[in-house]
Amino acid sequence: MKLSIVILNYNVRYFLELCLKSVQAATVNIEAEIIVVDNSSEDDSCQMVRDLFPEVVLVENKENFGFSKGNNIGVKKAKGEYLCILNPDTVVPEDAFEKLLEFSTTKENLGIVGCKLIDGVGKFLPESKRNVPVVNAAFKKLLGNSNDYYANHLENNAVGKVDVLVGAFMFLRKRLYVDLGGFDEDYFMYGEDIDLSYCVLNAGYDNYYFGKISVIHYKGESTLRDKKYAERFYGAMQIFYKKHFKKNWLFDVLVWLGIKLAFTFRPAIVQKIKTVQRYVFVSDKMDVRLENKISKKIILKSDLKNIEPETEIIFDANVLTFKSIIAMFESDKKTDLVTYKILPNQSNFFLGSDNSISQGKIIVLT
Numbered sequence: 001m002k003l004s005i006v007i008l009n010y011n012v013r014y015f016l017e018l019c020l021k022s023v024q025a026a027t028v029n030i031e032a033e034i035i036v037v038d039n040s041s042e043d044d045s046c047q048m049v050r051d052l053f054p055e056v057v058l059v060e061n062k063e064n065f066g067f068s069k070g071n072n073i074g075v076k077k078a079k080g081e082y083l084c085i086l087n088p089d090t091v092v093p094e095d096a097f098e099k100l101l102e103f104s105t106t107k108e109n110l111g112i113v114g115c116k117l118i119d120g121v122g123k124f125l126p127e128s129k130r131n132v133p134v135v136n137a138a139f140k141k142l143l144g145n146s147n148d149y150y151a152n153h154l155e156n157n158a159v160g161k162v163d164v165l166v167g168a169f170m171f172l173r174k175r176l177y178v179d180l181g182g183f184d185e186d187y188f189m190y191g192e193d194i195d196l197s198y199c200v201l202n203a204g205y206d207n208y209y210f211g212k213i214s215v216i217h218y219k220g221e222s223t224l225r226d227k228k229y230a231e232r233f234y235g236a237m238q239i240f241y242k243k244h245f246k247k248n249w250l251f252d253v254l255v256w257l258g259i260k261l262a263f264t265f266r267p268a269i270v271q272k273i274k275t276v277q278r279y280v281f282v283s284d285k286m287d288v289r290l291e292n293k294i295s296k297k298i299i300l301k302s303d304l305k306n307i308e309p310e311t312e313i314i315f316d317a318n319v320l321t322f323k324s325i326i327a328m329f330e331s332d333k334k335t336d337l338v339t340y341k342i343l344p345n346q347s348n349f350f351l352g353s354d355n356s357i358s359q360g361k362i363i364v365l366t
């Protein structure tokens with residue numbers, strides 16, 4: 001077995017279905033297994049996996065163990081030489097794993113490999129490549145200056161060494177993951193990817209950013225950006241500094257105080273009101289289910305030329321490859337006035353997200 005793909009799920013049944021269909025398409029030509037660990041979802045995620053993906057190894061946890069422990073449970077089931085830790089709210093191109101396996105064989109000191117992540121409107125997610133969040137860099141970021149926090153020495157489409165990669169997509173050898181103890185389970189959610197990346201560096205390995213592969217990460221699906229999110233995020237920062245940078249009591253107090261101030265005075269999230277005047281269905285033929293569901297005009301197209309503002313674009317994965325859909329996400333003119341949805345192959349819904357800070361929208365078709 002070459003590759004084990006571990007997907008930790010919690011209450012994102014429709015995004016998980018889309019993710020699994022893209023992963024299936026990306027593993028056709030390689031020896032791979034897919035492991036879904038469900039952290040006690042309250043929706044019908046598990047039943048969906050059993051019904052639609054019987055070949056997937058499904059682990060049903062009886063409680064929500066969090067990101068670190070949930071993934072560690074999945075890795076214990078893995079039989080592959082390589083691992084990919086993957087979020088359920090992602091869409092991968094068909095050649096992603098083949099390219100990463102080929103790249104990995106050229107590196108003797110391989111740590112973790114990450115890829116280029118984009119959000120639901122095609123915008124680059126800067127957390128795809130980061131520096132170690134030393135105290136100065138972290139506090140600058142909290143004050144609005146992220147130049148030292150993100151790995152800006154590499155272009156977004158480049159390939160090269162970086163310090164920290166994001167847990168939504170981590171590719172590495174299973175042996176390294178196991179030797180380092182996997183994700184630190186002191187982190188319930190957030191910070192565990194920074195911690196593992198830093199541990200890999202300290203063990204003498206090289207982490208790489210592989211910007212030739214783009215993956216959609218809807219991001220807002222994994223969690224809501226509410227008070228609990230903020231508490232967990234800043235709590236994870238405290239764990240990281242205590243574990244790796246603890247120096248003396250004064251330093252600890254300053255870090256604790258800084259985190260508390262950042263939490264207290266964090267900027268409010270303001271979401272824009274979305275207006276859709278028309279829909280464009282990118283396919284080779286109209287889907288009658290869309291016509292029955294959507295009251296506004298639907299235009300059938302095979303490209304994204306001459307797209308007007310206030311348009312929602314629906315990509316038909318029954319006709320288009322996931323790689324071509326991702327490419328169109330990136331190539332289209334970036335504007336908040338154009339949004340995207342994907343109709344997965346052989347599915348009765350389409351979905352998407354208009355930003356990276358909130359949950360997206362799912363439209364079920366009859």
